Amino acid sequence: MTLLFSQKVKTEGELLSLIGESNEMARKKVINCVDQHCRDFIAQSPFIILSSSSGSCCDASPRGDGASIRMC
Numbered sequence: 001m002t003l004l005f006s007q008k009v010k011t012e013g014e015l016l017s018l019i020g021e022s023n024e025m026a027r028k029k030v031i032n033c034v035d036q037h038c039r040d041f042i043a044q045s046p047f048i049i050l051s052s053s054s055g056s057c058c059d060a061s062p063r064g065d066g067a068s069i070r071m072c
Helices: 012-019 024-028 036-043
Strands: 048-053 058-063
Touching: none
Parallel strands: none
Antiparallel strands: 048 058
16 A cells, blocks of 8 residues: 655654745734634634644634524
8 A cells, every 4th residue: 555645744844845934924814813803704604614723733623504603
């Protein structure tokens, strides 16, 4: 069996050598809280993928079931 990914990227430096630095527009999309603009957008969305990270691991969870997802 041939593995699709034969080598693992183990460090940030290895990743940067493969894909380069992110551009400024992509960096500006990173936020640490959900502001009112985000809440309004999410309230109108029938489906979203909410992702988070703790620095050492990441999680992405699909959410949705019709419009107006409830946020607590």
